[in-house]
Amino acid sequence: MTMLKYSRQRECIRDYVRNCHQHPTADNVYAGIKEEFPNISLGTVYRNLSLLVELGEITKISTGNGPDRFDCNTRPHSHFICTCCHCIQDIEMADMDYIARKASENFDGKILAYTTTFYGICKNCLDEKNLQKSS
Amino acid sequence: MTMLKYSRQRECIRDYVRNCHQHPTADNVYAGIKEEFPNISLGTVYRNLSLLVELGEITKISTGNGPDRFDCNTRPHSHFICTCCHCIQDIEMADMDYIARKASENFDGKILAYTTTFYGICKNCLDEKNLQKSS
DNA sequence: ATCAATAATAGTAATTGTTACTGATATTAA
DNA sequence: TTAATATCAGTAACAATTACTATTATTGAT
Numbered sequence: 001m002t003m004l005k006y007s008r009q010r011e012c013i014r015d016y017v018r019n020c021h022q023h024p025t026a027d028n029v030y031a032g033i034k035e036e037f038p039n040i041s042l043g044t045v046y047r048n049l050s051l052l053v054e055l056g057e058i059t060k061i062s063t064g065n066g067p068d069r070f071d072c073n074t075r076p077h078s079h080f081i082c083t084c085c086h087c088i089q090d091i092e093m094a095d096m097d098y099i100a101r102k103a104s105e106n107f108d109g110k111i112l113a114y115t116t117t118f119y120g121i122c123k124n125c126l127d128e129k130n131l132q133k134s135s
Numbered sequence: 136m137t138m139l140k141y142s143r144q145r146e147c148i149r150d151y152v153r154n155c156h157q158h159p160t161a162d163n164v165y166a167g168i169k170e171e172f173p174n175i176s177l178g179t180v181y182r183n184l185s186l187l188v189e190l191g192e193i194t195k196i197s198t199g200n201g202p203d204r205f206d207c208n209t210r211p212h213s214h215f216i217c218t219c220c221h222c223i224q225d226i227e228m229a230d231m232d233y234i235a236r237k238a239s240e241n242f243d244g245k246i247l248a249y250t251t252t253f254y255g256i257c258k259n260c261l262d263e264k265n266l267q268k269s270s
Numbered sequence: 271a272t273c274a275a276t277a278a279t280a281g282t283a284a285t286t287g288t289t290a291c292t293g294a295t296a297t298t299a300a
Numbered sequence: 301t302t303a304a305t306a307t308c309a310g311t312a313a314c315a316a317t318t319a320c321t322a323t324t325a326t327t328g329a330t
Contacts, residue, residue, distance in 0.1 A: 142307055176310060182307085
């Protein structure tokens, strides 16, 4: 491990993700901190986001299509991705570990982590289309 | 929808994925059928894999880093990704729907699908390192 | 405070995985 | 057999991300 030096850019990037609850992309972060650092490089944003993920200060969400998203919520939780507007929402579940325990039962490897991603239509899109959650 | 015409290339691609249980990448498929179709195009492989996914004949797995993988198993199941050798294994779980029901309880959108991906060390890697599943 | 060591930067080029385009070929229904 | 057109091979374009390089900023020791 190489020693870590302070950088104002990294500080700013971390704060931005901390205060943004829309699960921003690297590009969103880049655009968002352009005001404070007009000539920051996109590479710097990517590098620091990766670093912050390594440090466990933020997490990365792979959506399956489109760019990765970042999340200030480091507690274990799931994500919901709306197939309509592509928004991402956190989903908290009571007994998440149940899944890992259950999966371990018939698996001979060592399970260290897992993520669950839900897909569907978010509240906003349901409302816009006058649909019900249960229809 | 445009009408679907037969193609030997698509047949071959489907058969390859059907008989390959290593969750191949598009590149793997490309390399694997080069023998039968020496001058097949990588674009053709991508196009047909996407088409087969649309038709529900195979499924696509997004790994989060690295290329997408494809799976001949179309029944609902989870995946385990080894962080050591990067292999992917299927994990069958008895009551998977429990998760979706549980998640629905405190969520106001409409959940239509979900995937769970487990991360850890596979049996082979555990053995090579003389490690135990429970240590 | 000054300095040397080096981590981090801005800017840019390269890489990776995937999709789009184009003219030629293969499949299909009449 | 023919006409219509889906698919093809080949290649170019694309989006997201990473790597490179010369310069700047931070740090710990003088």
